[in-house]
Amino acid sequence: MDDQAAIERCRAGDKEAFRHVVEHYQAEAIGHAVAILGNREDAMDAVQEAFIDSFQALDRIDLTRRFYPWFYVILRNRCYKLAAGRKKREMSRSDETEIVAPTSSIRPEDTMLLEQAMLELPTEDRELITLRHLDGLSYEELAERLEVPRGTIMSRLYYARKRLRDRLTRHAFTGFSEG
Amino acid sequence: MTKLNCESVGMAAMAIADGYQSELSSDQVEAHLADCSDCRREVGQLRALSSLLDAQERRQRTENVWKRVERRLPDAAPARITSQAWRPFMLLGALLLGYRIVEMLPDRDFGFLFKLVPILFVIAAFSYLKENPFKIDSELRLEGE
Numbered sequence: 001m002d003d004q005a006a007i008e009r010c011r012a013g014d015k016e017a018f019r020h021v022v023e024h025y026q027a028e029a030i031g032h033a034v035a036i037l038g039n040r041e042d043a044m045d046a047v048q049e050a051f052i053d054s055f056q057a058l059d060r061i062d063l064t065r066r067f068y069p070w071f072y073v074i075l076r077n078r079c080y081k082l083a084a085g086r087k088k089r090e091m092s093r094s095d096e097t098e099i100v101a102p103t104s105s106i107r108p109e110d111t112m113l114l115e116q117a118m119l120e121l122p123t124e125d126r127e128l129i130t131l132r133h134l135d136g137l138s139y140e141e142l143a144e145r146l147e148v149p150r151g152t153i154m155s156r157l158y159y160a161r162k163r164l165r166d167r168l169t170r171h172a173f174t175g176f177s178e179g
Numbered sequence: 180m181t182k183l184n185c186e187s188v189g190m191a192a193m194a195i196a197d198g199y200q201s202e203l204s205s206d207q208v209e210a211h212l213a214d215c216s217d218c219r220r221e222v223g224q225l226r227a228l229s230s231l232l233d234a235q236e237r238r239q240r241t242e243n244v245w246k247r248v249e250r251r252l253p254d255a256a257p258a259r260i261t262s263q264a265w266r267p268f269m270l271l272g273a274l275l276l277g278y279r280i281v282e283m284l285p286d287r288d289f290g291f292l293f294k295l296v297p298i299l300f301v302i303a304a305f306s307y308l309k310e311n312p313f314k315i316d317s318e319l320r321l322e323g324e
Binding site: 015016019022026027030031034035043044047048051052055056095097098099100101103105106111114129130132133134135139154155157158161162164165168175176 | 189190193194196199201215221224225227228229230231232233234235236237238239240241242244245247249252253270303
């Protein structure tokens with residue numbers, strides 16, 4: 001079943017069709033919510049609420065467009081609302097990374113430092129860097145997801161990278177050198 | 180030739196590294212970088228960071244939220260906006276237009292109460308729609324920004 005057919009069925013009250021939508025997008029949604037909130041438990045709450053919000057708003061979706069970018073705006077609102085409400089709750093601190101997957105391109109300890117530096121970033125920076133670099137979104141896609149002009153993406157990305165570079169330097173991160 | 184602002188050059192250099200055009204041309208950026216050691220170092224670090232980040236991946240998640248979502252889904256199907264949703268507004272517009280035409284008739288004075296008629300129209304319309312026109316939907320606000 002494709003998204004369009006599933007959404008049509010959801011609109012007719014078929015909850016099982018919504019299961020298809022949830023199971024198709026939940027991994028991506030949880031990953032993004034963790035990137036915004038820096039905390040798995042809050043991310044799960046935000047994703048759950050966002051799916052419920054989206055079910056109730058399915059009448060407003062334009063079926064000619066993809067589901068996930070539309071859903072992302074709802075998810076993002078939920079995450080920021082949660083982040084504003086909880087103020088400074090502890091970010092995830094464990095031996096396992098929550099945002100960055102271990103890869104062979106850098107040492108495991110550098111992956112941990114990178115994750116730590118990302119968790120220290122302002123929420124908007126962490127979200128932007130995740131979407132641009134870990135998901136590979138284009139500037140146009142970022143502008144659509146974050147509902148800002150392309151020029152704003154360019155400047156926000158520049159400052160976000162600078163702040164990340166500063167935090168990595170503070171942690172004596174050695175995983176990158178000047179190209 | 181005007182001196183370029185280092186911050187604009189940095190921003191443009193990174194946009195170009197990402198494969199996008201900026202307000203500054205690649206030649207302008209490279210010329211500035213050749214002359215400015217601070218910018219050269221800054222952009223060099225940011226390009227290296229960018230390459231490092233591009234080689235990383237987001238951690239894949241395996242959690243399943245369906246059971247938690249399913250329990251809380253409303254029983255009714257999502258209310259669908261039909262093509263008839265505009266009709267009450269059309270009627271309200273027609274009533275207000277009619278009121279305005281009557282009000283413009285010369286040599287007629289309907290008194291003070293007549294001036295309250297548009298307000299009554301609007302109250303009746305929103306009562307019918309069960310909507311509070313003064314309600315602010317806080318759900319749509321990005322708090323914390």
